[in-house]
Amino acid sequence: MYALAPSILSADFAALGEDVKKVENAGAQYLHIDVMDGDFVPSLSLGMPVIRSIRKKSDMVFDVHLMMSHPEPYIEEFADCGADIITVHAEACRHLHRTLRQIRDCNVKAGVSLNPATPLSVLEYVLDQTDMVLIMSVNPGFGGQSYIESSTNKIWKLREWIKREQLNVDIEVDGGVGLNNARTILDAGANILVAGSAVFNGDCAANVKAFLDILNDYNE
Numbered sequence: 459m460y461a462l463a464p465s466i467l468s469a470d471f472a473a474l475g476e477d478v479k480k481v482e483n484a485g486a487q488y489l490h491i492d493v494m495d496g497d498f499v500p501s502l503s504l505g506m507p508v509i510r511s512i513r514k515k516s517d518m519v520f521d522v523h524l525m526m527s528h529p530e531p532y533i534e535e536f537a538d539c540g541a542d543i544i545t546v547h548a549e550a551c552r553h554l555h556r557t558l559r560q561i562r563d564c565n566v567k568a569g570v571s572l573n574p575a576t577p578l579s580v581l582e583y584v585l586d587q588t589d590m591v592l593i594m595s596v597n598p599g600f601g602g603q604s605y606i607e608s609s610t611n612k613i614w615k616l617r618e619w620i621k622r623e624q625l626n627v628d629i630e631v632d633g634g635v636g637l638n639n640a641r642t643i644l645d646a647g648a649n650i651l652v653a654g655s656a657v658f659n660g661d662c663a664a665n666v667k668a669f670l671d672i673l674n675d676y677n678e
């Protein structure tokens with residue numbers, strides 16, 4: 459299944475509910491929610507009260523990307539707020555295997571994210587405990603950055619590995635994704651595209667539709 463995950467980091471926070479409805483009505487299946495702690499990444503974004511509020515307004519798959527050091531004490535609360543997928547960073551978890559179990563124990567899908575400099579090998583003993591791998595194609599912390607080209611090869615290698623092991627793991631790509639590079643990323647083996655500025659800058663309904671036209675070619 460191929461899907462678009464608009465990142466609300468680039469939405470208008472003064473009209474967040476309306477922006478969420480716009481992308482949902484335009485057909486986006488996932489909503490990507492970036493949580494930043496000012497420690498793991500050099501920025502702060504939003505947290506539980508915001509997620510709880512928008513959960514009441516949307517039926518999209520809530521894809522919560524935790525850019526937090528040591529997220530373990532907060533997992534249950536994020537699940538309770540309405541997360542459908544919780545993604546933690548491999549670099550931020552001392553006991554990644556345990557954290558993935560903790561997420562699945564909340565009946566939520568478990569994701570692992572890798573920074574651009576982190577090798578795929580950190581997944582070796584957890585890939586079978588993972589529902590989604592989020593390949594960061596920028597250094598996390600901000601929207602609107604440029605796609606790091608070496609990410610394409612990383613996606614390719616990961617998809618080959620998943621196929622070889624006959625696992626059912628989604629590959630999501632986040633950072634600098636636009637209409638210009640979407641097909642390259644999908645051809646490499648990703649099936650979920652995060653897009654912040656490419657969706658929310660300009661006419662977001664039209665932008666979502668343009669992404670979905672591309673994704674539909676792969677869904678066939």
Ligand SMILES: O=C(CO)[C@@H](O)[C@H](O)COP(=O)(O)O
Binds near residue numbers: 492601602603
């Ligand atoms: O996690 C992050 C940034 O750390 C992302 O989800 C961004 O919000 C993506 O923004 P664009 O690169 O698509 O503008």
Ligand SMILES: [Fe+2]
Binds near residue numbers: 465523632652
């Ligand atoms: Fe993100």
